[in-house]
Amino acid sequence: QQQVKQSPQSLIVQKGGISIINCAYENTAFDYFPWYQQFPGKGPALLIAIRPDVSEKKEGRFTISFNKSAKQFSLHIMDSQPGDSATYFCAAVVGSQGNLIFGKGTKLSVKP
Amino acid sequence: EAEVAQSPRYKITEKSQAVAFWCDPISGHATLYWYRQILGQGPELLVQFQDESVVDDSQLPKDRFSAERLKGVDSTLKIQPAELGDSAMYLCASDRFQQYSGNTIYFGEGSWLTVV
Numbered sequence: 001q002q003q004v005k006q007s008p009q010s011l012i013v014q015k016g017g018i019s020i021i022n023c024a025y026e027n028t029a030f031d032y033f034p035w036y037q038q039f040p041g042k043g044p045a046l047l048i049a050i051r052p053d054v055s056e057k058k059e060g061r062f063t064i065s066f067n068k069s070a071k072q073f074s075l076h077i078m079d080s081q082p083g084d085s086a087t088y089f090c091a092a093v094v095g096s097q098g099n100l101i102f103g104k105g106t107k108l109s110v111k112p
Numbered sequence: 113e114a115e116v117a118q119s120p121r122y123k124i125t126e127k128s129q130a131v132a133f134w135c136d137p138i139s140g141h142a143t144l145y146w147y148r149q150i151l152g153q154g155p156e157l158l159v160q161f162q163d164e165s166v167v168d169d170s171q172l173p174k175d176r177f178s179a180e181r182l183k184g185v186d187s188t189l190k191i192q193p194a195e196l197g198d199s200a201m202y203l204c205a206s207d208r209f210q211q212y213s214g215n216t217i218y219f220g221e222g223s224w225l226t227v228v
Contacts, residue, residue, distance in 0.1 A: 006154075034214055043116070043203055043219030044155065089154050098143065098212040099168060102154030 004092050006103030013110050019077040021106045023090035026071065030092040035064065035075050036102070038087045047088070048075070080110045114138045116220035118204050124226045130192035133223045137186070137206030141218075143167075146179055146189050147203040149222070155203055161187065162210050194227045201225070 005024045013019045023033075034049035050057045050064040050073065057064045063076040077084055090103040117136040125131045137144050142163050147155035158177065160168040163184040172179065176195070181187040191198055201224050207217040 004154075032212065032214060041221065043205070043221050045219070046215055046217070049214045091154070093212045095212050098207070098210060099157050099160065100155070100212065100217075102156070104153050 004090055004101050004103040006090050006106060008106060009104070010107045011109070013080045013108065015080065015082060015110055015112050017080050017110075019075075019080045019084070019108055019110070021075045021088055021090070021108075022072065023074065023103050024070075024072045025092050027092070027094075028071070029094050030101075031095050032093045033064070033066065033073050034091050034093070034100070035062075036089045036091060038089065038105075044089060077108075080108075082110045082112050084108060085110050114218075116204055116206050116218050118202075118220040118223050120223060121221065122224045122226075124228060125194050127196055127227055128193040130190065131194050131225060132191075133189045133202050133204075133225075135187045135189070135204030135206075135220060137204070138208075138218055141206035141208045142184070143207040143210050144181060144187050145203075145205040145207075145217075146187070147205065147219075149201045149203055151200070158189070158202075167210070191225075194225075196227050199225055199227045 035047045036044035037047045038044045048059050048062045061078045066073045087105045087107045089105045091100045144161040146158045149155040158172045159179045161181045178190045201222040203222045205219045
């Protein structure tokens with residue numbers, strides 16, 4: 001089974017701090033790497049995504065850094081806010097197959 | 113705003129009983145997915161439909177799970193008999209494209225199953 005390994009399992013950050021979540025993969029056929037945000041009782045929602053031909057993508061306070069040679073990618077949340085408290089999942093997909101492979105998730109708590 | 117509807121939201125069932133979940137995708141979305149999310153883990157694909165046809169059910173435990181999308185619109189996921197290890201959230205998602213494109217796949221709020 002293809003896997004995406006995610007760490008840490010949980011993360012506590014002070015308001016205004018930087019949250020960093022890391023993921024690693026093995027399958028070089030993956031060609032799209034999205035991050036999903038999930039609030040309690042809700043389904044996952046797309047947050048930001050990157051393709052392997054780009055090393056970094058930024059959208060507002062959220063940045064993905066991608067290291068193709070190391071087969072690693074990470075999510076950085078700048079100026080973390082209590083409203084960012086949620087579970088974050090990295091994922092990978094072979095676009096032609098359409099099957100999202102999720103990491104195990106990181107529960108982020110941002111303390112006021 | 114259009115959304116993927118799922119019911120029931122919560123279900124408690126006894127071991128060995130049958131249980132069914134229903135999903136109504138966003139109108140016009142040809143692709144429908146069922147995922148299982150065990151507490152503390154990421155969603156895992158159970159089955160993917162394109163219209164009424166199964167595209168991928170390789171991870172569906174076919175001895176007890178079945179899924180159908182008879183008219184290519186709404187879908188039902190059934191478990192019979194339920195086992196304790198089936199306790200999880202069952203997520204439905206839909207997409208207007210067959211190939212994943214990121215911002216066109218939408219997840220429902222899920223159906224929580226507890227097997228006692």
